[in-house]
Amino acid sequence: MRDMGKTTQVPVVQGILSANDEIALQNQALLRQHRILTVNLMASPGAGKTSLILRSIEALRTRLRIGVVEGDIASSVDADRVAAGGTAVVQINTGGQCHLDAPMVRRALATLPLPELDVIIIENVGNLICPVDFHLGEDLNVMIASVPEGDDKPYKYPGIFTAVDAIVINKVDLLPYLRFDMQALRKLVLGMNPDVRVFAVSCESGAGIEEWTQWLEQQATTKRQA
């Protein structure tokens, strides 16, 4: 029988991070050491994540060195497109998992030439739901909402629209052929997330890309000086 008169000290651990968040912090520390701005890019399948990455690399080629982490359930078709332009890129295949996680990104970062990079864009798995809950070590969360998906998506996927720092509305070249109320969408997302930046672009025509890449460059400059 235990002596109930003695007080037993039970160790209490507070503020426990998930294993994912622990490793995300390690990724963040590594990226901070290299002063690399890191963007977690999320969207539905086919919204234009790879196209936005290619447009950004092209527009910033002479000013920023961009590396890319491609996340997909399977295949390396996106990484192949990015690598074709000479960019440092690594493909993660999740093998069925519906989002990237920090351990996957850690393994990917180990293969990139970090001292030679200013920005890393991580293209998450095409999914508006699951990626939101997993920190990777990123500085910025950015989502693409494409015009053909419709202007009602914030109602249905509020989690991602409130979690991101910027929303890129892509495929504005299709606006003449679709019912899509850009003003209503802007009003809706700013109501849910007042500090979010909204960009309207076409990765097809190049419209609006300059405004987006200027913002991205500004964020990278701030990071370098931090």
Add this chain to the structure above:
Amino acid sequence: MRDMGKTTQVPVVQGILSANDEIALQNQALLRQHRILTVNLMASPGAGKTSLILRSIEALRTRLRIGVVEGDIASSVDADRVAAGGTAVVQINTGGQCHLDAPMVRRALATLPLPELDVIIIENVGNLICPVDFHLGEDLNVMIASVPEGDDKPYKYPGIFTAVDAIVINKVDLLPYLRFDMQALRKLVLGMNPDVRVFAVSCESGAGIEEWTQWLEQQATTKRQA
């Protein structure tokens, strides 16, 4: 101490189903009893799930009584659109979960007038990944792949393209404005899933809807006679 000489009979349970699959079988039995054809409709956000449901109801109005289960993370905007036409509909809000499951569908079925229905279309959460792993009690799995998403999606989301009985390629009215190789996509999906039916439709113009609804009606007739 136990008598090791005696053989203890340990009960062995084999062929264990997941809790979800157990309830999916119960749903299936209930729907079979009512001879209702049940379709699990999956797609990316904004591919046109609700629009295809509305077109199908309209085309089959005089021949089939269709009920609808709407699945979304949040909101009832889709169910409101369906209910406006007088269709029996129930909205499931998953509260963050990235797919429907059999218990949710069981609760939804309890609210529908089953003796008055020939077909139930279940609109799953907009997601190409997670819904595939959860049986609901459906007869048919159908996915929509929309033209603006691009023709390379089977490479990236092979799970869903191989799991479905039919693929509806929606938004063919946008083909003149996009690079999309319909023949290449058909060849790719038939290579992965030789028995799949492929339909090309526009929920905007109505093109191709008749072929799709004829097939759906045929499936419902087979179910009624089973």
